[in-house]
Amino acid sequence: MSKEFTVSQVQEHNSKTSVWIIIHNDVYDVSSFLNEHPGGEEVLLEQAGKDASENFEDVGHSSDARELMVKYKIGTLVASERKPEIRKKADPASWGENTDSSQSSFKSWILPIALGLLATVVYRVYFMS
Known part of the structure; x- marks a missing residue:
């Protein structure tokens, strides 16, 4: 079972030494990825302690980037604080639905x-x- 976090717990991790972000109700610790992020560490630091789902999708990350995320996932949001998933029209995974x-x-x-x-x-x- 995945560890669950509250939004307030994620918000505490908003410094360069501890960067947690939420993407689609999953919590990621990207602290060790700052120097490797192709868009620069500033992009991740701007989203530290926040829900970065919309920004993540707006950039249009590749399937490789999505696979890489798995290693940084540390848990999910508690059920009571999860946002409903809304697929974008441009999302190829939703084509044909x-x-x-x-x-x-x-x-x-x-x-x-x-x-x-x-x-x-x-x-x-x-x-x-």
């Missing part, structure tokens, strides 16, 4: 068809008369 697909697929093809019909009408009006 059936999440309100009938409405989203309708929206994804209606605009191109409408533009095609409009272009056809404009073409016929101006070039066929």
